[in-house]
Amino acid sequence: MKFIDEYCNVELSQRLVERIRHKSAREVRLMEFCGGHTHAILRYGIRQLLPPTVEMLSGPGCPVCVTANADLDKAIALSGLPGVILASFGDMLRIPGSYSSLQKAKAEGADIRIVYSAMDALRLARENPHRSIIFLGIGFEATAPTIAASILEAEGERIDNYYVFSIHKLCPPVIRALLQSGEVKLDGIVCPGHVSAIIGSQPYEFIAKEYGIACAVAGFEPLDILLSIDMLLAQIESGKPEVEIAYRRGVRPEGNLRAQEIMGQVFETCPATWRGIGEVPQSGLRLRQEYQRFDTEKAFYVDPGPPREARGCLCGDILRGVKWPSDCRLFGQVCTPEHPVGPCMVSSEGSCAAYYQYQSHEAALSK
Amino acid sequence: MKSTEDRILLAHGSGGRLSHELVQKSLVPSWSNPVLNRLDDAAVFKLSGRLAFTTDSYVVSPIFFPGGDIGKLSICGTVNDLAMCGAQPLYFSVALIIEEGFRLAELERIVTSIKEATEEAGVEIVTGDTKVVPRGSADKLFINTAGVGLIPEGVDISGSNARPGDKILLSGTIGEHGLAVMSQRESLEFKIPIQSDCAPLNKLVVDMLAASPEIHCLRDPTRGGLATTLNELATQSKVGMRIDEENIPLQEAVRATCELLGFDPLYVANEGKLVAILPPTDAERVLNQMRQNCYGREGAIIGEVVEQHPGRVVMRTRLGTSRLIDMLSGDLLPRIC
Numbered sequence: 164m165k166f167i168d169e170y171c172n173v174e175l176s177q178r179l180v181e182r183i184r185h186k187s188a189r190e191v192r193l194m195e196f197c198g199g200h201t202h203a204i205l206r207y208g209i210r211q212l213l214p215p216t217v218e219m220l221s222g223p224g225c226p227v228c229v230t231a232n233a234d235l236d237k238a239i240a241l242s243g244l245p246g247v248i249l250a251s252f253g254d255m256l257r258i259p260g261s262y263s264s265l266q267k268a269k270a271e272g273a274d275i276r277i278v279y280s281a282m283d284a285l286r287l288a289r290e291n292p293h294r295s296i297i298f299l300g301i302g303f304e305a306t307a308p309t310i311a312a313s314i315l316e317a318e319g320e321r322i323d324n325y326y327v328f329s330i331h332k333l334c335p336p337v338i339r340a341l342l343q344s345g346e347v348k349l350d351g352i353v354c355p356g357h358v359s360a361i362i363g364s365q366p367y368e369f370i371a372k373e374y375g376i377a378c379a380v381a382g383f384e385p386l387d388i389l390l391s392i393d394m395l396l397a398q399i400e401s402g403k404p405e406v407e408i409a410y411r412r413g414v415r416p417e418g419n420l421r422a423q424e425i426m427g428q429v430f431e432t433c434p435a436t437w438r439g440i441g442e443v444p445q446s447g448l449r450l451r452q453e454y455q456r457f458d459t460e461k462a463f464y465v466d467p468g469p470p471r472e473a474r475g476c477l478c479g480d481i482l483r484g485v486k487w488p489s490d491c492r493l494f495g496q497v498c499t500p501e502h503p504v505g506p507c508m509v510s511s512e513g514s515c516a517a518y519y520q521y522q523s524h525e526a527a528l529s530k
Numbered sequence: 531m532k533s534t535e536d537r538i539l540l541a542h543g544s545g546g547r548l549s550h551e552l553v554q555k556s557l558v559p560s561w562s563n564p565v566l567n568r569l570d571d572a573a574v575f576k577l578s579g580r581l582a583f584t585t586d587s588y589v590v591s592p593i594f595f596p597g598g599d600i601g602k603l604s605i606c607g608t609v610n611d612l613a614m615c616g617a618q619p620l621y622f623s624v625a626l627i628i629e630e631g632f633r634l635a636e637l638e639r640i641v642t643s644i645k646e647a648t649e650e651a652g653v654e655i656v657t658g659d660t661k662v663v664p665r666g667s668a669d670k671l672f673i674n675t676a677g678v679g680l681i682p683e684g685v686d687i688s689g690s691n692a693r694p695g696d697k698i699l700l701s702g703t704i705g706e707h708g709l710a711v712m713s714q715r716e717s718l719e720f721k722i723p724i725q726s727d728c729a730p731l732n733k734l735v736v737d738m739l740a741a742s743p744e745i746h747c748l749r750d751p752t753r754g755g756l757a758t759t760l761n762e763l764a765t766q767s768k769v770g771m772r773i774d775e776e777n778i779p780l781q782e783a784v785r786a787t788c789e790l791l792g793f794d795p796l797y798v799a800n801e802g803k804l805v806a807i808l809p810p811t812d813a814e815r816v817l818n819q820m821r822q823n824c825y826g827r828e829g830a831i832i833g834e835v836v837e838q839h840p841g842r843v844v845m846r847t848r849l850g851t852s853r854l855i856d857m858l859s860g861d862l863l864p865r866i867c
Contacts, residue, residue, distance in 0.1 A: 173848060173849060173850060176849050177850075205853070206847075206853060207847050207848075207849050207851060207853075208847055208849065208851025208852055208853050209849075209851070211851045211852070212849070212851060279720070279791070385849055499859070500859035501859050511792055519856075520854070520856050521853050521854055521856075522854070
């Protein structure tokens with residue numbers, strides 16, 4: 164298939180793997196920031212192709228996983244308000260909050276609809292003028308522009324029953340927070356693909372300059388990822404860390420200026436709380452003053468009670484890259500995709516889900 | 531033909547005059563056959579031999595989707611359940627649970643598509659039931675069908691019959707039904723050129739059995755998709771399975787849509803495909819026969835049964851690496867970025 168098969172080409176990938184093996188002289192630790200990358204790496208078995216000297220660590224790039232319980236609890240409480248339709252991306256539904264999940268709230272009678280984009284939520288607002296439509300605005304820089312666009316459209320059409328609960332998060336600030344903590348030693352970072360299509364590669368420059376860590380922006384096909392690893396190794400071996408793009412068909416250094424403009428018009432940065440990481444300055448997005456009438460924070464009041472963390476759940480440590488899913492005593496025993504304890508086991512971008520789905524029985528397979 | 535405004539009333543299910551009118555004017559003439567036409571309390575017919583008997587309820591939403599509707603599905607699904615046991619499906623019951631206010635014109639479309647599906651599969655509706663429930667108590671229309679069929683002598687098909695060395699055949703491309711229905715759901719409308727594969731597979735099974743009566747397992751990979759079906763068979767037969775990603779037939783539109791939405795086509799539902807497991811010596815012969823049938827034209831050998839890792843399915847990816855194929859867990863939900 165066009166634009167997919169090319170990036171899955173077996174011969175090319177074998178040649179890249181050879182190059183990577185040839186280049187790899189010492190042990191390196193790379194972090195793939197995105198959950199999408201973690202899944203692709205496990206789904207295509209890319210780790211089986213890499214030399215043992217290259218260690219790949221999963222990062223916090225799963226928007227659903229890093230959503231703090233306090234925010235999730237608030238979303239669940241909002242869904243229970245009379246007259247409200249809560250529109251959410253499907254991924255959020257099964258995430259366990261402190262006391263319940265959106266899926267359970269739905270079963271108990273809350274009107275929760277799965278949508279694919281903010282525009283679908285806006286359509287719900289048009290079709291249900293007597294209901295309040297709350298869109299659960301979750302995601303990184305890749306999703307924020309379309310949500311900003313939905314708000315501009317709602318304003319243009321004078322739609323007055325559309326609201327956004329913005330719990331968006333930004334990638335570069337959290338990478339800085341991770342590196343600043345010094346908890347994980349990294350040699351290179353596979354930088355986000357879709358996010359970088361919006362923000363470009365420039366916002367990662369500080370990683371190479373200030374922390375001396377190699378960076379490569381990668382797409383989500385096997386060849387994209389292998390190419391980024393090859394670039395990272397070359398940077399590491401030459402001792403010249405920089406930000407390269409292994410995803411030229413999607414990402415330009417300056418990013419998508421129009422999308423950035425819309426995002427900046429509607430949102431402003433604010434501190435945000437990340438699961439496992441805590442509050443990170445400038446890492447969230449809230450609606451600007453001019454658009455506050457679309458803000459759930461201003462239009463609705465809910466008190467979901469104090470947030471609680473599930474006992475024994477290591478999602479926070481796994482999101483920081485300091486623990487592996489297999490380090491968690493709950494993994495695969497108490498916590499499974501059917502009975503998730505933490506979000507990393509539920510989300511299609513969660514590390515635990517990826518390891519469980521593709522790898523948990525590797526020992527059995529190698530027999 | 532009724533006017534588009536004619537709707538089902540609660541009285542249509544009361545058992546009184548309107549009920550009789552509905553049955554005798556809208557249902558029986560369309561599905562007519564000597565056993566049904568007697569309109570006794572139960573269907574009376576003769577059958578002898580090894581019987582297969584199954585039932586299934588259909589609650590698909592929306593009830594009309596590209597490539598089919600709930601009526602066609604309710605016949606094909608039950609035909610296929612019987613066919614997967616090697617049975618020739620014969621006699622069916624159809625029970626309709628209709629929501630008050632449902633349009634008569636839509637009911638007639640569904641009755642007609644039920645009739646067409648029974649004609650194609652060669653089965654007869656010999657008994658049925660109609661209930662009307664107050665608005666809000668059901669979502670438009672639910673259908674239950676049950677069917678009996680006869681299993682020919684010498685046929686022994688079961689999910690526990692797979693043996694190491696057997697080949698795994700798939701009758702065609704996967705994922706169409708699930709995506710066709712999903713594309714129509716409220717708030718998820720997207721335009722894709724994908725039609726449901728909903729089809730009766732009993733004649734395909736007859737053709738395959740003619741090529742080899744030694745077929746060990748047959749199963750239609752419906753909800754949960756191919757991945758879940760293979761896992762069920764591996765668990766039931768206590769064997770391992772190895773499949774090859776490259777050999778799994780997939781329409782381009784399905785692959786592209788799955789890429790876009792973050793689905794794995796291995797987990798998307800089918801309604802007109804089957805998986806067959808049979809001895810390697812017969813595999814090519816059955817495959818050739820399969821490909822002669824319109825529902826098996828894109829059939830392929832996708833893998834084999836192995837002694838190792840019992841209960842587990844492993845796939846060789848296009849990159850030559852291998853990965854575990856687990857059962858579907860939870861619902862298929864779209865990803866967000």
